[in-house]
Amino acid sequence: MGKFIKLESYKGKPVINEPGLEDCERETAFYFSARDAKNGIIRVSSNHAPIVRGLLKHKDYVPEEITAIKHNFRDKIIYTAGRLPMNCLRITSSTGSMSVGKVITQSARCDQSASTDRSSDKTPDEEPETPDVEKIASKQAVAL
DSSP states (O other): OOOEEEESSOOSOOBOOOTTOOGGGOOEEEEOOHHHHHTTEEEEEEOOHHHHHHHHHOTTOEEEEEEEEEETTEEEEEEEEEEEEGGGBOOOOOOSOOOGGGTBOOOGGGGSOTTOOOGGGSOTTSOOOOOOHHHHHHTOOBOO
16 A cells, blocks of 8 residues: 555545455544534545545535545545535434435535525524524435
């Protein structure tokens, strides 16, 4: 395996699972700070090829980091980290089979900006409402 290469942008390079990693070592993480939640942003990082592939093709995904390796004499992407609108994440209580494609969606709901400023709807006396993260998350979807 070659050394890690930081890419500036995604230009259709192939995505693979990092050679030598066991299945249990491939991870995807979704996280956000209070500020991110207020702005309707969720951060995601993954080294699991199907998720990486889907994120990089997602029209609303903003990559902040893309890592590749030289594999068989070609650069191949093995990792990405970046941002998505929170309304692209699907959280479900279903105990059924959950495929990678059911986690991040290209649905029309992703077209709507989660960070739309609704403060103009308030009268000057009212305090701007803090988003209810659980309520937002329960209505969201992210599909690859």
